[in-house]
Amino acid sequence: MNEVVIGTGETVAFWVLGPVALAGALGMVFSRNAVHSALWLVTSMLSLGVFYVIQEAPFLGAVQIIVYTGAIMILFLFVLMMVGRDSSDSVVETLRGQRIAAAVLGLGFAGLVGAGIARATEDLVGVGLADAEPEGNIPAIAESLFTDYLLAFEVTSALLITAALGAMVLAHIEREPGTRRTQKELSRARFLTGRPQTLPGPGVYARANSVAAPALLPDGRTSPDSQATGIEPQPADQLPRPTGREQLGSPDGALGTLDPAPVDGPAGDPR
Amino acid sequence: MTLTYYLVLAAILFTIGAVGVLVRRNAIVVFMCIELMLNSVNLTLVTFARATGTIDGQIMAFFVMVVAAAEVVVGLAIIMSIYRTRRSASVDDANLLKY
Numbered sequence: 001m002n003e004v005v006i007g008t009g010e011t012v013a014f015w016v017l018g019p020v021a022l023a024g025a026l027g028m029v030f031s032r033n034a035v036h037s038a039l040w041l042v043t044s045m046l047s048l049g050v051f052y053v054i055q056e057a058p059f060l061g062a063v064q065i066i067v068y069t070g071a072i073m074i075l076f077l078f079v080l081m082m083v084g085r086d087s088s089d090s091v092v093e094t095l096r097g098q099r100i101a102a103a104v105l106g107l108g109f110a111g112l113v114g115a116g117i118a119r120a121t122e123d124l125v126g127v128g129l130a131d132a133e134p135e136g137n138i139p140a141i142a143e144s145l146f147t148d149y150l151l152a153f154e155v156t157s158a159l160l161i162t163a164a165l166g167a168m169v170l171a172h173i174e175r176e177p178g179t180r181r182t183q184k185e186l187s188r189a190r191f192l193t194g195r196p197q198t199l200p201g202p203g204v205y206a207r208a209n210s211v212a213a214p215a216l217l218p219d220g221r222t223s224p225d226s227q228a229t230g231i232e233p234q235p236a237d238q239l240p241r242p243t244g245r246e247q248l249g250s251p252d253g254a255l256g257t258l259d260p261a262p263v264d265g266p267a268g269d270p271r
Numbered sequence: 272m273t274l275t276y277y278l279v280l281a282a283i284l285f286t287i288g289a290v291g292v293l294v295r296r297n298a299i300v301v302f303m304c305i306e307l308m309l310n311s312v313n314l315t316l317v318t319f320a321r322a323t324g325t326i327d328g329q330i331m332a333f334f335v336m337v338v339a340a341a342e343v344v345v346g347l348a349i350i351m352s353i354y355r356t357r358r359s360a361s362v363d364d365a366n367l368l369k370y
Contacts, residue, residue, distance in 0.1 A: 004274070006272050010272070014272065018280050022280070022283065022287075025291075028300070029304065037303055048310050048311075048314055051314060051317075055277070055321050057321075057332070060336075064310075064313075068306075068336070071340070076302070076303065079347045080299055083350065102290050102293035103290065106286045106287070106290035114282045117278045117282055118275055122273070126274050128324055129324060132324050141333070145333070160337070160341055166344075167345055171348045171351055173355075
C-alpha cells in the first residue's frame with residue numbers, strides 16, 4: 001500500500017484553479033445574461049477537467065473537456081441563441097424572501113456538508129491508483145467497464161438512443177402537407193396586389209447609409225415604403241448641394257461682373 | 272494539502288449549483304446549475320477513487336457524464352417546445368403540462 005503524495009505542483013494547481021472554478025460557478029449564478037452564464041460555466045468545467053487529469057484520471061479529464069465543454073455547452077449555446085437570449089431574467093421575486101432563504105440555505109448546507117466532510121476525511125490517506133491500474137488509466141477503465149459494468153454499459157446505449165429519439169420527437173414540428181404556401185402561390189399573390197415590384201431601398205446619402213434613413217422621392221419627400229419596420233425613421237440632414245463657385249473661386253469677381261452673389265439653380269442665373 | 276480540499280471544493284460547488292437552481296428563473300440557466308452540481312459530484316467520485324485506490328469511482332463518474340448528456344438533450348428539447356407555445360423560457364410561465 002503506497003500513499004498518495006501531494007506535491008507542490010498539485011498544491012499550486014489546486015490553489016490557482018480552485019478559485020477559478022469557484023469564480024466560474026458564482027459568475028454563472030449571478031450574471032444576468034444567460035450567454036455569460038454559459039461562458040462562466042465553461043470556465044468552471046475546464047478547471048474541473050484539469051482537476052481530473054491531476055487526480056490520476058486523464059481519460060475522464062479528456063472526456064470532460066470534449067463532452068462537457070465541447071458538446072454539451074455548445075448545445076446550450078445553440079438553444080440559448082434560439083430561445084432564451086432575449087428573455088432576460090426578471091428581477092422580480094415571485095416568492096417574497098426567496099433569495100434570502102436560498103442564500104441562508106446555501107450557506108447552511110455548505111457549512112454542514114463542508115464541515116462534515118472535512119471532519120470525516122481529515123485523516124484520510126489516499127491509496128493512489130498505481131496498484132489498480134498497472135497498465136495505465138485507460139486499459140484499467142476499459143477492463144472494468146467491459147467486465148464488471150457490462151450490463152450498465154449496455155443499458156447506457158439504450159438510454160442514449162432513447163434520448164436521441166425523445167429529443168427528435170419533442171423538437172419536431174408537424175406541418176400538414178399543403179398548409180405551407182409555395183413560391184408560385186406567393187408570387188401570384190404578390191402580383192395581385194397594387195405593388196408587384198420590390199419596395200424601394202433605404203436612402204443612401206453622403207452622411208448616412210443606415211436602414212433608418214428613408215429614401216427620397218424625386219420631389220424631395222421621403223418615401224414611406226422605404227422605411228424599415230421596427231426602426232424609428234431618422235432623416236439624415238442633407239448637405240447643401242455645392243455649386244462649384246465657392247470651391248473654385250468666383251470667376252465673376254475676377255471678371256468684374258455686377259452679379260453680387262452666386263445664385264443656385266437655372267432660374268436665378270440670367271446668363 | 273490533503274484530498275479533503277477537493278471534497279470541500281466539490282461541496283461548495285454543489286451548493287452554488289443548488290442555490291442557482293433555487294434563485295434563477297431562466298430554465299436554461301437552471302439547467303446549467305444542474306450541470307454544475309453533476310460536475311461537482313464527479314469531482315467527489317474521482318477524488319474518492321484516488322483515495323480508495325480503486326477504479327470504480329472513475330467508472331461511476333463516466334456513467335454520470337453519459338446520463339448528464341442524455342438529460343441535457345431531452346431537457347433542452349422540452350425547453351424548446353415550451354418556448355414555442357409560451358414564448359418564454361422562464362420557469363414561472365410553464366404552469367401546465369399540456370400545450
